[in-house]
Amino acid sequence: MVCKVEVIVLEKQSYVIMLRPAPAYGEEGTEKIVGEHFKYLEDLLKKGILIMAGRFNEVLIGLSIIQTETYEVAMEVMRNDPAVQAKVFHAELYPWRIALGK
Numbered sequence: 159m160v161c162k163v164e165v166i167v168l169e170k171q172s173y174v175i176m177l178r179p180a181p182a183y184g185e186e187g188t189e190k191i192v193g194e195h196f197k198y199l200e201d202l203l204k205k206g207i208l209i210m211a212g213r214f215n216e217v218l219i220g221l222s223i224i225q226t227e228t229y230e231v232a233m234e235v236m237r238n239d240p241a242v243q244a245k246v247f248h249a250e251l252y253p254w255r256i257a258l259g260k
Contacts, residue, residue: 170225172209172254173232177220177241180248188246195241207235220247223254 182188199222202208211222226232232251241247 170227171229171232172223172225172256173229174252174254175220175222175224175232175236175239176250176252177222177239177247178250179218180245182245183247185246187244191241191244191246195239195247198239198241202235229253 199208199211202224203211207224207226209223209225211220213220224232224235226235229251236242236249236251239247239249242249
């Protein structure tokens with residue numbers, strides 16, 4: 159049996175953004191800011207930056223996977239999130255190496 163393997167070379171680096179509630183979470187206006195956060199993610203998806211985003215069922219932690227040319231651009235994407243700017247979410251950025259995927 160012969161198995162063909164296709165090698166994909168990525169021109170961009172993948173990153174994971176972990177989001178957790180920050181001090182302003184739950185304060186007045188949180189719902190509006192979370193809506194702005196969702197619109198921001200939709201825009202990143204349209205631009206081809208966001209690969210996927212979601213949250214865990216049992217804990218209030220969100221995860222987004224993005225692809226950018228550099229770490230600095232990824233940091234800018236993370237810092238420009240309206241919910242991060244408003245301190246509704248605390249964000250952490252991690253380089254991510256995709257091993258398998260579609």
